[in-house]
Amino acid sequence: MTHRQRPAGLTAWIYAILVAACVFALVPIVWAVSTSLKDIAEATAFPPTWIPRRPTLANYRAVLFSHRYVHYLVNTLLIGAGAVALSVAIAAPAAYAAARGRFAGKDSMLFVLWATIMMPGAAIIVPLYLVTVYVGLYDTYAGLVIVYSAAIVPTLVWLLRGFVQRVSPELEQAAMVDGCGRWGAFWRVTLPLIRPGLIAGAIFGFVTVWNEFLIAFSLTLRDELRPIQVGIYFYVTDVGIEWGRMMAAVIASIVPIVVLYGLLQQRFMEGMTGAIKE
Amino acid sequence: MSRLKRLGGVLVALMLLLPLTAQAQTTLDFWSFIDPAGDNVRSKTLAHIIDTFEKANPGVKIKTTVIQWDQISAQLLRADKAGAVPDVVMLYSPNMQTNVQAGNLLPLDKYMAAWSEADRKDIIMLSVAKKDGKVYGLPWELRVLGMAYNAKALRERSMSVPATLDELATQAAVFTKEGMIGLAFGFNPADATGSAEWFIPTLSGMGAKVLNDDGTAAFDSPQARRLVQYIYDLVHKYKAVPMDVALSGDEAIQQLAESGRAVFVRTGTHRIAAMREKSKLGNDLQFMPVPSFEKGKRSPALLQGWHAGIPTKAKHPDPAWKFIEHWTSKDIQTYQSQSAGYLPVRESVAKSDAFNSPERMYVRDAIVWAHQDPLNFNWPAKSDYLINVLARMFEQVVTQKMQVADALKWAEVEYNKQVKP
Numbered sequence: 001m002t003h004r005q006r007p008a009g010l011t012a013w014i015y016a017i018l019v020a021a022c023v024f025a026l027v028p029i030v031w032a033v034s035t036s037l038k039d040i041a042e043a044t045a046f047p048p049t050w051i052p053r054r055p056t057l058a059n060y061r062a063v064l065f066s067h068r069y070v071h072y073l074v075n076t077l078l079i080g081a082g083a084v085a086l087s088v089a090i091a092a093p094a095a096y097a098a099a100r101g102r103f104a105g106k107d108s109m110l111f112v113l114w115a116t117i118m119m120p121g122a123a124i125i126v127p128l129y130l131v132t133v134y135v136g137l138y139d140t141y142a143g144l145v146i147v148y149s150a151a152i153v154p155t156l157v158w159l160l161r162g163f164v165q166r167v168s169p170e171l172e173q174a175a176m177v178d179g180c181g182r183w184g185a186f187w188r189v190t191l192p193l194i195r196p197g198l199i200a201g202a203i204f205g206f207v208t209v210w211n212e213f214l215i216a217f218s219l220t221l222r223d224e225l226r227p228i229q230v231g232i233y234f235y236v237t238d239v240g241i242e243w244g245r246m247m248a249a250v251i252a253s254i255v256p257i258v259v260l261y262g263l264l265q266q267r268f269m270e271g272m273t274g275a276i277k278e
Numbered sequence: 279m280s281r282l283k284r285l286g287g288v289l290v291a292l293m294l295l296l297p298l299t300a301q302a303q304t305t306l307d308f309w310s311f312i313d314p315a316g317d318n319v320r321s322k323t324l325a326h327i328i329d330t331f332e333k334a335n336p337g338v339k340i341k342t343t344v345i346q347w348d349q350i351s352a353q354l355l356r357a358d359k360a361g362a363v364p365d366v367v368m369l370y371s372p373n374m375q376t377n378v379q380a381g382n383l384l385p386l387d388k389y390m391a392a393w394s395e396a397d398r399k400d401i402i403m404l405s406v407a408k409k410d411g412k413v414y415g416l417p418w419e420l421r422v423l424g425m426a427y428n429a430k431a432l433r434e435r436s437m438s439v440p441a442t443l444d445e446l447a448t449q450a451a452v453f454t455k456e457g458m459i460g461l462a463f464g465f466n467p468a469d470a471t472g473s474a475e476w477f478i479p480t481l482s483g484m485g486a487k488v489l490n491d492d493g494t495a496a497f498d499s500p501q502a503r504r505l506v507q508y509i510y511d512l513v514h515k516y517k518a519v520p521m522d523v524a525l526s527g528d529e530a531i532q533q534l535a536e537s538g539r540a541v542f543v544r545t546g547t548h549r550i551a552a553m554r555e556k557s558k559l560g561n562d563l564q565f566m567p568v569p570s571f572e573k574g575k576r577s578p579a580l581l582q583g584w585h586a587g588i589p590t591k592a593k594h595p596d597p598a599w600k601f602i603e604h605w606t607s608k609d610i611q612t613y614q615s616q617s618a619g620y621l622p623v624r625e626s627v628a629k630s631d632a633f634n635s636p637e638r639m640y641v642r643d644a645i646v647w648a649h650q651d652p653l654n655f656n657w658p659a660k661s662d663y664l665i666n667v668l669a670r671m672f673e674q675v676v677t678q679k680m681q682v683a684d685a686l687k688w689a690e691v692e693y694n695k696q697v698k699p
Contacts (some may be wrong), residue, residue, distance in 0.1 A: 040555065040556050041536075041555070041556050041557070041558050043556075044533045044536045044537045044556060045537050046537040046538065046539045054445060062317065063392075067315070068313070068315070129356065133359065133360040138360055139362070171387070173419065221343070221345075221353065221362065222343055223343055225342050233346060234313075234344065236346070237311075238311060238347040238348075238548075239346065239548060239549050239552045240299070240529065240532055240533070240549070240552055240553075241529060241533075241555075
């Protein structure tokens with residue numbers, strides 16, 4: 001049924017459901033913004049208020065000018081960038097092999113690789129902790145980057161495999177006829193053509209690291225290494241939750257991701273729709 | 279030799295000699311849940327304590343690692359395995375035995391032997407910090423667990439502070455009927471420390487045990503049945519506690535008091551200052567001992583406290599002890615109590631005039647209560663599990679899934695599975 005053939009009533013229902021879904025997603029964010037602008041008494045006052053009676057930026061001042069918050073932000077950027085770089089470096093050739101390669105056990109290997117996506121983080125956190133301690137990577141940037149890369153790579157391989165399959169093999173063969181080896185064909189021909197997929201995968205990986213809490217919390221000890229999501233947790237104190245500051249920290253942590261998505265939205269959509277078509 | 283070469287030689291010689299003249303620096307790794315760089319009163323108090331210690335001990339610097347308060351014990355247990363322990367660690371009293379029995383903490387007796395007898399007796403020791411006669415940590419602050427109440431709400435209805443648990447229930451029911459929350463008691467297993475901290479001393483005050491001498495559960499007693507029945511009646515007979523409140527956790531309970539909705543709430547002295555600020559009740563938010571079923575008799579005061587301990591594998595135990603000694607000294611305890619409202623860990627400080635002001639009077643009352651009716655509860659090594667089992671037991675009763683006697687029997691079996699598998 002095309003858009004033009006759809007009955008008006010059905011269109012209205014579709015819009016109603018979409019609006020309800022948007023409201024459902026946005027209400028917590030709006031409440032967070034509201035709470036971030038409230039003083040300490042109003043944050044837990046009853047009846048609750050949507051619009052603060054005495055709006056204040058004190059929570060944002062306390063959070064944004066805190067040396068720890070800036071530190072957590074930088075940590076997250078470093079860890080996210082490192083994990084994305086490592087994941088893409090591993091996943092791109094792996095996806096190429098998955099798309100083009102013909103070798104024994106390929107399907108089984110891919111199945112095992114993709115099955116790890118379904119493994120919940122909580123189930124493997126204890127062995128992860130023990131392994132990182134044993135190899136000396138506990139409480140290090142490198143440890144976090146490697147663990148996050150391991151979590152992101154399977155999804156990236158799945159995503160990029162579709163993009164590689166869309167690239168015509170004749171292009172690579174033409175490159176090889178001109179003197180490129182297999183690696184040269186991949187590097188000079190295939191990789192540039194799957195750039196939308198690389199960007200979509202990089203955004204996905206970065207957002208995954210940005211939002212992740214359990215692994216970061218379990219594999220870091222020193223305050224110097226903590227990423228932003230672990231840092232926000234510290235507003236839960238032994239004498240109560242500092243709701244205003246916590247919400248200010250949450251909203252402030254959303255901003256970089258929103259900006260990143262805003263700048264790369266088109267590429268991201270190209271990448272995701274490209275993967276779905278495959 | 280050219281002038282330049284001579285100058286270079288002098289510079290190199292200075293660079294080689296300078297480290298020898300500089301004082302050897304020791305950096306103490308300190309795990310704290312309070313950030314000394316923060317802007318609240320507790321942070322500033324800790325910053326002052328660290329600063330005064332460093333000034334008095336020029337060769338020692340303290341490097342603070344801030345760890346979430348409910349994760350410090352777990353982190354210490356993990357860090358011990360990873361060989362990455364601090365020199366000084368803060369541990370809450372229910373978590374002390376877990377670490378003592380795991381062998382994570384150094385006995386402090388050899389250090390305390392240098393103190394006078396009077397000094398040793400001046401410290402209010404909790405039994406959770408001891409094992410086989412040895413001391414494994416000193417408290418740096420104390421808190422008494424009891425109840426807070428809205429004095430203004432009572433005044434407006436010409437009510438006096440309830441003297442028994444039954445009076446508490448009937449008064450609370452009046453407020454709940456009017457649309458407030460008369461009594462904020464929550465038993466959510468996910469956030470249940472407060473419910474255990476109320477139940478254990480109240481039951482002990484009734485003359486019943488919580489645990490047997492061998493560490494197994496002694497939950498099912500006539501007194502426990504009466505007390506758990508009371509909890510059931512609060513929700514279903516008196517209707518003093520709404521069901522959603524009864525199934526809330528400690529944090530939600532506190533927020534009910536902070537929002538001014540709850541009239542009576544269980545809490546500790548350490549939360550009163552923050553609750554007064556947030557609720558805008560000021561001195562109208564008062565602290566009271568937990569009543570018992572008998573008129574004129576209070577339940578015992580459960581004394582808890584954060585301790586400072588030295589991990590067994592600490593790299594610098596001697597300067598670590600100096601820091602703990604500084605922190606528990608009379609001057610620092612007096613300063614700390616006045617600035618941050620902590621209960622002092624020294625008897626001599628507790629008796630001082632610092633707590634005569636209207637704002638601090640509740641601290642004095644709590645100290646008096648703790649002295650007259652103390653309960654020094656021996657939290658077991660599996661204290662988290664004890665708290666969880668008790669909370670689940672209350673949940674079963676409040677939601678009418680189990681009768682009181684059955685729930686207590688179930689809780690005994692459940693707890694003993696962990697203690698004696």
